[in-house]
Amino acid sequence: MKDKIIGIDLGGTSAKMAIISLTGEVLEKWSVSTNILEEGTHIVPNLIESLKERIELYKMKETDFLGIGMGSPGKVDADAKTVIGAYNLNWSTLQEIGKAFGEKFDIPFFIENDANIAALGEQWRGAGEGALDCITVTLGTGVGGGVVVNGQLVRGVNGAAGEIGHLTIDTEGHFDCTCGKKGCLETVASATGIMHLARKFAQEYVGDSEVKAQLDDGADVNSKDIFDAAKEGDYFALQVVDHFAHYLGLACSHLANTLNPSKIVLAGGVALAGDFLLNKVNEQFMGYCFPQIRNNETLVLAKLGNDAGIMGAAQLVKLQSVEG
Amino acid sequence: MKDKIIGIDLGGTSAKMAIISLTGEVLEKWSVSTNILEEGTHIVPNLIESLKERIELYKMKETDFLGIGMGSPGKVDADAKTVIGAYNLNWSTLQEIGKAFGEKFDIPFFIENDANIAALGEQWRGAGEGALDCITVTLGTGVGGGVVVNGQLVRGVNGAAGEIGHLTIDTEGHFDCTCGKKGCLETVASATGIMHLARKFAQEYVGDSEVKAQLDDGADVNSKDIFDAAKEGDYFALQVVDHFAHYLGLACSHLANTLNPSKIVLAGGVALAGDFLLNKVNEQFMGYCFPQIRNNETLVLAKLGNDAGIMGAAQLVKLQSVEG
Numbered sequence: 001m002k003d004k005i006i007g008i009d010l011g012g013t014s015a016k017m018a019i020i021s022l023t024g025e026v027l028e029k030w031s032v033s034t035n036i037l038e039e040g041t042h043i044v045p046n047l048i049e050s051l052k053e054r055i056e057l058y059k060m061k062e063t064d065f066l067g068i069g070m071g072s073p074g075k076v077d078a079d080a081k082t083v084i085g086a087y088n089l090n091w092s093t094l095q096e097i098g099k100a101f102g103e104k105f106d107i108p109f110f111i112e113n114d115a116n117i118a119a120l121g122e123q124w125r126g127a128g129e130g131a132l133d134c135i136t137v138t139l140g141t142g143v144g145g146g147v148v149v150n151g152q153l154v155r156g157v158n159g160a161a162g163e164i165g166h167l168t169i170d171t172e173g174h175f176d177c178t179c180g181k182k183g184c185l186e187t188v189a190s191a192t193g194i195m196h197l198a199r200k201f202a203q204e205y206v207g208d209s210e211v212k213a214q215l216d217d218g219a220d221v222n223s224k225d226i227f228d229a230a231k232e233g234d235y236f237a238l239q240v241v242d243h244f245a246h247y248l249g250l251a252c253s254h255l256a257n258t259l260n261p262s263k264i265v266l267a268g269g270v271a272l273a274g275d276f277l278l279n280k281v282n283e284q285f286m287g288y289c290f291p292q293i294r295n296n297e298t299l300v301l302a303k304l305g306n307d308a309g310i311m312g313a314a315q316l317v318k319l320q321s322v323e324g
Numbered sequence: 325m326k327d328k329i330i331g332i333d334l335g336g337t338s339a340k341m342a343i344i345s346l347t348g349e350v351l352e353k354w355s356v357s358t359n360i361l362e363e364g365t366h367i368v369p370n371l372i373e374s375l376k377e378r379i380e381l382y383k384m385k386e387t388d389f390l391g392i393g394m395g396s397p398g399k400v401d402a403d404a405k406t407v408i409g410a411y412n413l414n415w416s417t418l419q420e421i422g423k424a425f426g427e428k429f430d431i432p433f434f435i436e437n438d439a440n441i442a443a444l445g446e447q448w449r450g451a452g453e454g455a456l457d458c459i460t461v462t463l464g465t466g467v468g469g470g471v472v473v474n475g476q477l478v479r480g481v482n483g484a485a486g487e488i489g490h491l492t493i494d495t496e497g498h499f500d501c502t503c504g505k506k507g508c509l510e511t512v513a514s515a516t517g518i519m520h521l522a523r524k525f526a527q528e529y530v531g532d533s534e535v536k537a538q539l540d541d542g543a544d545v546n547s548k549d550i551f552d553a554a555k556e557g558d559y560f561a562l563q564v565v566d567h568f569a570h571y572l573g574l575a576c577s578h579l580a581n582t583l584n585p586s587k588i589v590l591a592g593g594v595a596l597a598g599d600f601l602l603n604k605v606n607e608q609f610m611g612y613c614f615p616q617i618r619n620n621e622t623l624v625l626a627k628l629g630n631d632a633g634i635m636g637a638a639q640l641v642k643l644q645s646v647e648g
Contacts, residue, residue, distance in 0.1 A: 149473045156584020163581045166614040254578045257487045260480020290490040
């Protein structure tokens with residue numbers, strides 16, 4: 001009886017792996033470190049070996065599994081089950097991951113990019129649980145996104161749907177983006193973006209501010225320090241956070257006015273600033289939303305944390321198994 | 325054999341009606357004038373009577389039809405098959421349209437708002453033909469929109485997906501929108517919006533311009549006049565069109581970066597300015613798109629003109645019949 005799913009969340013430091021029930025209960029969970037040496041050629045064999053060991057250890061059979069789902073960095077071709085250009089894994093050339101798993105397991109294998117997988121996880125069993133239309137915005141070093149509509153992942157014609165980090169939000173284009181454009185959401189609403197804003201305002205700010213003084217002294221100030229200072233009422237830090245919230249609230253309003261989802265989930269390291277961040281962004285969001293869809297419960301914080309990837313990988317298997 | 329569909333496109337002046345094959349061939353087409361007197365109580369009975377007459381005239385049977393699809397102004401509840409707040413039809417109270425058709429025909433009936441229906445039409449047999457992901461932006465007195473993802477209409481949790489006219493695009497908020505916000509796309513990219521921009525620039529412009537002189541004289545200048553003057557090289561009019569194109573190109577880039585559709589269709593009266601308009605908007609659009617999805621063929625002009633409504637209504641029946 002195929003009552004279990006294997007979820008794999010592959011990252012640059014480690015791969016999280018889990019055996020999950022069809023209803024989303026994590027039965028077993030472990031991780032393996034990611035060995036990126038020799039152009040990342042050890043990564044997939046290590047995943048396969050670890051999985052074989054665990055299946056034996058838990059006295060399970062291949063026929064117990066509906067499928068193996070995997071989230072990966074880089075450019076993923078979900079149909080061909082390949083990955084290219086995952087530079088944090090040293091994968092610059094095409095990786096035939098589906099083929100490698102297919103040779104070792106008689107279990108259907110599915111793969112998707114990690115931002116989409118995290119979005120599926122939050123929509124299935126996280127902050128978007130029960131929401132057929134749910135968008136996840138992941139605020140980390142950059143800004144990633146995943147869009148679920150009618151319960152299905154939206155991939156787009158080039159597999160590039162959900163590039164929410166590259167919405168042109170700062171139309172004055174203060175900061176260059178890694179994508180070659182200026183003014184992308186990522187340049188003002190990621191961990192990096194918050195530091196862009198902080199350095200910009202530091203040049204102009206003349207009042208007292210401890211965190212600004214640290215920044216001017218060349219100390220290692222990060223986005224968490226800015227949020228912590230803002231929470232304590234530091235006026236300089238509040239100015240930075242207010243601008244961050246304006247840009248992110250505006251971007252989320254574009255998503256809401258276009259797709260009217262029941263949930264927009266804020267995830268990633270920056271979102272750990274919690275309700276303080278959520279309330280600031282929500283205030284801006286509400287002002288930019290079409291009145292008919294204004295709803296104080298649309299914007300929410302992610303719930304699954306580091307488990308979003310393994311849960312989303314499992315949900316990918318469920319969705320693809322129904323489709324197929 | 326259910327090999328035909330009835331499509332109805334209800335408008336404030338007339339209702340267009342058609343009998344359409346399953347593959348999108350218009351077999352018969354006619355229209356009836358819309359009588360909005362007595363709170364619009366004659367509208368639905370007139371549609372039903374006309375349809376009964378035509379089915380008899382063409383010697384068809386009710387069993388020939390897969391369904392009746394209808395696009396309507398106002399707030400449509402697709403599940404309850406009702407409409408409320410269609411003020412150009414004098415429908416301020418709830419209209420039980422599905423019930424009325426159900427009492428007179430033994431044919432499944434489906435209804436959807438007119439912007440969504442037009443989007444379905446263009447996606448099925450118009451400029452978006454063959455595109456599973458396709459967004460239509462209708463530039464008329466206001467700006468409407470419809471979003472098709474994975475071949476399905478996106479309704480959103482409040483049925484308010486596709487409110488593209490209310491994306492906050494002019495963040496300086498020069499003009500008030502009818503929705504209560506400022507700076508909506510509709511305030512700068514509709515027929516009305518273009519005249520907002522023209523009047524604003526007329527206050528500042530000091531050079532020679534025939535169309536500006538007419539505007540200052542209080543003549544009846546409309547958005548078509550502005551586009552015509554711009555095509556002839558009028559510098560004032562070009563300035564207006566360039567700003568219009570910037571705002572619309574930016575809004576379309578938000579749609580593309582979020583959903584990566586194969587087509588974004590520009591429809592409605594303003595889009596009749598044709599390739600001149602398309603090229604101006606596309607130039608801005610390309611600059612704001614994430615590099616990976618930049619494609620000179622994403623933005624296209626609508627193809628179906630006034631037939632978008634009847635075609636979309638027929639496609640609604642096909643989609644719902646598969647779902648059901």
